[in-house]
Amino acid sequence: MECLMVDYMKKYKEWATNPYFDEETKKELMELKENEKEIQDRFYKDLEFGTAGLRGVISAGTNRMNNYTVRRATFGLANYIIKNTTEKEKNRGVVIAHDNRHMSRAFCMETANTLAACGIKAYIFDDLRTTPELSFALRNLNAIAGIVITASHNPPEYNGYKVYWEDGAQVMPHIANAITKEINSIHDYSQIPTINEKNKNLVVMLGEDDDSTFIEAVKKQVIRKELIQEVGKNFKIVFTPLCGTGNVPIRRALSEVGFENIIVVKEEENPDPNFAGIDYPNPEDKRALDRGIKTAKENGADLVVATDPDCDRVGVAVKATNGEYVLLTGNQIGGMLTNYIIEGLKEKNELKENSALIKTIVTSEFGADIAKSNNVDVLNVLTGFKFIGEKIKLFEQTNEKTYVFGYEESYGYLVGTHARDKDGVVASVLIAEMAAFYFSKGLSLYEGLIELYNKYGFFKEETISLTLKGIEGLAKIKDIISYFRENKIISINDIKVVDIKDYSKGIDDLPKADVLKYFLEDGSWVAIRPSGTEPKLKFYIAVKGDTEEISNKNINEIKTYIDKTIQKLM
C-alpha cells in the first residue's frame, strides 16, 4: 500500500510539474493538491485498455481520458500494427469516427495525428458519425483497423476509445491483450512522435459518398419494401437520437425506405455533449425514453425509437391497444426481430437450411426458441458483439452456416452483415418495418409480442446492476463473485439448481470469462458477471412460464432472493 501511495503521488507530481504537460492540465492538477483521495483515484493506475478499449472520466490523470492517455493508447496501437502486420497491410490505414461527447473531436484529431506521426494513414470524417458506420467503412475502405471515440451510453462526464480490427468487429481479446502490452511499455510520453509537415498528409478526410454507401447497405436489409410504401404515410414514428450521432443517418434511412411520418424529439435532436439533461443516455434506462414517449403521446405516434449516443443500440416503446406506451426490452425486441426475419425469409423462400441465430449467454431463450422451432441453429457467445462479428467472419470463411440475425439483451442488434458490430441504424429501420407490418394487420408491436408469448411461452427477464466505484468497489465486485463461486448454492428461491456453469474455466468452446450461470429446475436461470465497461456487477435473471402471472411471480421471487443475498454481502 505504501508503495502504491508513493507511486500515485510520484506520478501526480510528474504530471503537475513536467513541462511536457500543458498549462491547463497542470493547473487542473494543482487545484487537487489537498485532495489526496482524488489524486489517488486519478493516478493509482493507468486507465486500462480492456477488451472494450479505453473508457473513463474525462480529466487529467493516468487513470482518466485525456489527450495524453489517448496519445499513449494510439502509440501502443500503432506499434502493434507496425510490429504485427506487413508494410502493405499497415498502409491500408485506420478509420476513425467519433460521437458528440466532450472532447470527442479533440481525441479523434489526437488519434489521427499520432497515427500519421507513426507513418500510418488515418481516415477521419468531417464531423460525428455512428459506430456502425465506422464498422462498415473500415471494411469498405479495406482499412487494417478502426477506432471510435465514444463512451457509448455512459454518463456525460465519460469518454472512450473502442478499437476495431480489419474484419469490422471490435478487437478480439488476444489482440486487445497485445495492444495493452504495447501501451503498458510506454513510460515516457515525450517518446511519442508528433505530427509534422512530412506526415500530415497521412490524415485523409472522408466524404459524403462514404455515408451514402453505408445507407445503401442498410436499405438492402429491408424485407417488405412494398409494405412500407403502403403504410409509410400513416404509420407514425417518434425518433430520438438522445442528442447523439443517430439523427442524420436514421432519418435518412427511414425516409428513403418510405416512412414519411417521422417526428424527432425536439430537445434531443441535435448533438449535445451534456445530452440535454439526460443523466444516463442509455436506451436500457427507461428515463431515456421519457421525452420520446411524451412526444409520442402529443402526436399519437405508433412507435418510439431511441438510439444511444454512438447509435449502436436501440430502445423501443410502443402504443398498446389501450393507448398506453409500453417499453420493450432488448430481449423482447431481439426475439421479435428473430421471428420477423425468419418469417420474412420463409415467405420469400430464402431461409437456408444451415441458417443460424447468434446471441450471447446472458440473452434470453425467447429468440432462440423461435429460431429452433424453425430449424434455425442457435449459437451462444460471450457478452460483446465482437463475438457475434467473429462468428459471421467464420461463417463467411467456411460456409458452414448462414447468418440470419444476431443480438444481445443489452439492446444491440445486427440485421445483415454489412457491419460487424451492433447497428442502431439498420435495427431502427427493421424495427419500424416490423411495427408497420403489425400495424397493417391492425395490431401494435406489443400485441404482436403477446401473440408470440402465447405461442412460445411467457419469457421474462430482468437485470440487476450494482454500481460499485473506485478501488473499494472493484474489490467488492470480486468479493461478491467469489462468494457465488465458492458457496455452492443448491437452490434459489426454493427452486433446485440443476447446473452451474463457471465460464472462468473456459467451457462450451468459449474463451475464459468471469461469468457464472445457475440453471434452475424450472428452466429459469441466473447469470452473474462484472461489467466490462462500467464499475458495475450485473445479475441477469430469466424465467419462462405458461402465463404472464406465473412468469411475473417467479421473476419477482428470484429478484428478492438476489437482492437479499446482495444486502448480506455489502
Ligand SMILES: O=P(O)(O)OC[C@H]1O[C@H](O)[C@H](O)[C@@H](O)[C@@H]1O
Ligand atoms: O460489459 P457491459 O457493461 O455489460 O457491456 C457489454 C457491452 O460492451 C460493449 O459495449 C460491447 O460493444 C457490447 O457488445 C456489449 O454488450
